[in-house]
């Protein structure tokens with residue numbers, strides 16, 4: 001596919017450039033490791049998606065799950081934002097429910113709504129029906145990652161998975177939920193079943209991430225998007241042990257582990273303790289405050305409010321400056337949004353934000 005040439009990703013070495021050091025020594029991976037960086041790295045959650053016309057075009061007649069299972073499409077869609085915006089990292093195009101479908105769960109991703117599960121989990125038998133997976137069950141992910149690593153050159157590829165709580169919330173609710181009431185009812189009402197479900201989800205997630213590491217990703221992000229629905233006490237009791245099983249199971253993988261959720265201001269310390277090298281922060285908690293909560297041992301990622309992307313440019317610029325300034329309190333900062341790119345975003349605004357972050361932070365990093 002011509003559009004997939006290395007040159008078009010903007011990662012090809014130019015004459016006179018220093019020898020490429022590889023994605024493991026990229027600004028993004030260095031920031032995750034709290035090392036000095038030539039500029040603050042930036043990427044966007046959900047950068048591969050509906051904000052891009054080239055994405056909408058390629059997805060026009062292909063269902064979401066099907067597109068996740070086609071390595072050629074995964075590769076092309078993953079590269080689109082790298083080419084267009086010059087972001088410092090690519091994120092694998094997939095979805096958090098892909099490994100669940102591979103484990104035999106009957107589900108679909110409904111446009112404009114999200115994952116819908118045909119038979120929600122209610123009893124032990126429902127948990128037992130969820131199979132453990134191996135590489136062969138997700139060979140299309142293995143293949144896509146290998147193709148991408150070859151295409152991306154020095155640009156790192158982020159692999160990802162959903163954390164046990166967020167996956168469980170889709171399985172128990174049967175679909176997206178505002179209150180997570182059914183999930184909490186199961187958690188409080190039948191803790192044994194809850195832990196059995198999360199144990200299984202942690203095993204599946206760990207294997208799914210190991211496949212991505214073996215295929216060559218440079219970092220991992222564990223999305224616990226909806227964990228902010230819980231108090232810290234409940235998070236520590238019902239969720240932390242399972243996320244920890246995943247993250248500590250990858251301690252020897254040799255790649256940084258990012259852990260992110262929305263509305264997790266009160267959970268930031270605990271999410272770090274789960275075994276993250278980088279803690280993602282949404283827009284509600286300023287990064288300097290977040291850094292005090294998370295401590296000096298971990299970097300932070302975030303946290304421009306996605307809604308700010310719809311404000312006039314001077315407001316966006318001021319907000320980017322504020323995020324960068326507050327991020328200087330952290331021992332490492334990866335610039336991102338506080339959650340995913342909204343589908344209605346003007347892609348040119350994202351390109352401008354990338355250029356601005358690079359321009360404002362060029363030069364060796366000074367950290368307080």
Ligand code: CP3
Nearest residue numbers: 045046047048049093094095096111112113114223225340
């Ligand atoms: O970040 C990226 O660019 C990589 C791709 C990615 C997708 N989903 C593609 C996608 C990633 C990292 C995800 C993770 C994901 N999926 C999460 C965690 C991140 C977060 O937003 O908190 C969650 C909770 C899901 C579940 C899910 N899948 C939701 C809530 C939706 C949105 C439904 C909608 O249409 O608004 C999906 C579908 C989905 N996943 C789309 C994309 C591009 C839209 C599907 C389409 O284009 O038709």
